[in-house]
Amino acid sequence: MTEMTIAVSGLSKRYGRTPAVDALSFTVRPGRVTGFVGPNGAGKSTTMRMMMGLDAPDAGTALIGGLPYRELPDPLRVVGALLDAEAVHPGRRARAHLLWQARYNGLPVRRVDEVLEQVGLDPAARRRAGGFSLGMRQRLGIAGALLGDPQVLILDEPVNGLDPEGIRWIRGLLRSLAAEGRTVLVSSHLMGELQDTADHLIVIGRGRLLADTEVDELLAAASDDRVELRTAHRAEAMAVLAAEGGTVSVLGPDALTVTGLGAERIAAELASHAVPFAHLAPHRASLEEAYLDLTREAADYRAHDPAAAPAAAASGSGSGSGSGSDSAEEKGR
Numbered sequence: 185m186t187e188m189t190i191a192v193s194g195l196s197k198r199y200g201r202t203p204a205v206d207a208l209s210f211t212v213r214p215g216r217v218t219g220f221v222g223p224n225g226a227g228k229s230t231t232m233r234m235m236m237g238l239d240a241p242d243a244g245t246a247l248i249g250g251l252p253y254r255e256l257p258d259p260l261r262v263v264g265a266l267l268d269a270e271a272v273h274p275g276r277r278a279r280a281h282l283l284w285q286a287r288y289n290g291l292p293v294r295r296v297d298e299v300l301e302q303v304g305l306d307p308a309a310r311r312r313a314g315g316f317s318l319g320m321r322q323r324l325g326i327a328g329a330l331l332g333d334p335q336v337l338i339l340d341e342p343v344n345g346l347d348p349e350g351i352r353w354i355r356g357l358l359r360s361l362a363a364e365g366r367t368v369l370v371s372s373h374l375m376g377e378l379q380d381t382a383d384h385l386i387v388i389g390r391g392r393l394l395a396d397t398e399v400d401e402l403l404a405a406a407s408d409d410r411v412e413l414r415t416a417h418r419a420e421a422m423a424v425l426a427a428e429g430g431t432v433s434v435l436g437p438d439a440l441t442v443t444g445l446g447a448e449r450i451a452a453e454l455a456s457h458a459v460p461f462a463h464l465a466p467h468r469a470s471l472e473e474a475y476l477d478l479t480r481e482a483a484d485y486r487a488h489d490p491a492a493a494p495a496a497a498a499s500g501s502g503s504g505s506g507s508g509s510d511s512a513e514e515k516g517r
């Protein structure tokens with residue numbers, strides 16, 4: 185079977201004078217969940233629409249299994265997409281909507297009941313989509329994407345509107361689709377949403393690539409050697425660890441962070457000075473922190489550009505450690 189990658193190369197699109205997507209290149213591979221992240225207005229939806237042949241690029245290509253979407257011989261069996269959950273006619277019943285989609289695209293009708301069950305909408309199959317909650321409409325859109333049993337899934341903000349049970353469900357679904365060897369691209373403007381879902385991340389800002397990275401690598405790079413320590417004997421612990429060359433800062437009444445000494449060394453020093461402690465663990469950065477580190481310099485740059493206010497606001501909380509000398513903008517080139 186052809187390897188069903190999504191290959192984006194030099195992709196660009198402007199709306200008037202605004203570049204929505206700017207010379208973007210990346211590859212989405214099978215067998216893993218790839219998160220597509222960036223603040224509101226970063227260009228995720230525009231990129232996905234170009235992948236699906238719904239918008240024409242000004243330059244560059246977006247190929248699925250080596251072909252533009254419009255040249256795929258049997259597109260719905262190759263790619264399933266959720267681009268706009270509001271696209272269902274409100275008067276149409278869920279099952280009738282999927283039946284129409286299946287018949288129109290020459291897909292087996294039995295798939296309709298299979299996908300309704302897969303997304304947990306079978307009890308609502310005969311209800312009109314107009315009465316659905318946003319979460320139910322998302323599930324119906326995902327059912328439509330799965331109808332052709334496609335190798336490639338392109339889902340724009342599928343978590344939007346889902347309740348906690350729904351979020352857990354979609355995580356499981358995406359992970360199992362990837363485990364079956366499918367190519368899964370899922371966008372979100374919230375990094376945290378993808379923390380337990382994505383294996384790989386494509387991060388964009390203002391239409392440009394900021395990072396193309398394994399989630400684990402990004403987290404490791406952002407986690408540095410900070411160790412969190414809880415002890416009721418804060419002053420003694422600070423004295424011992426500072427004397428050993430650690431940099432200690434106070435997090436709370438009984439909480440410290442220590443850099444410059446590993447967790448094992450800290451445990452050994454505290455034990456040898458008979459300072460009791462309750463908790464000692466290496467700090468593990470959240471995806472949100474890693475993302476802020478990654479976009480900080482790009483955000484500083486954007487803060488001087490009034491046209492970029494939404495992107496700057498979305499990534500400008502300013503917490504965390506310095507991001508070193510190579511800027512996120514440079515990494516993207």
Ligand SMILES: Nc1ncnc2c1ncn2[C@@H]1O[C@H](COP(=O)(O)OP(=O)(O)OP(=O)(O)O)[C@@H](O)[C@H]1O
Pocket residue numbers: 199202203204222223224225226227228229230231372373
């Ligand atoms: N049809 C359009 N006409 C004019 N401008 C558009 C159109 N579609 C998108 N844009 C602009 O292109 C830029 C990228 O928008 P896009 O919707 O692709 O971003 P996004 O990353 O998907 O954002 P969100 O997270 O808000 O969905 C934005 O500046 C947006 O205003």
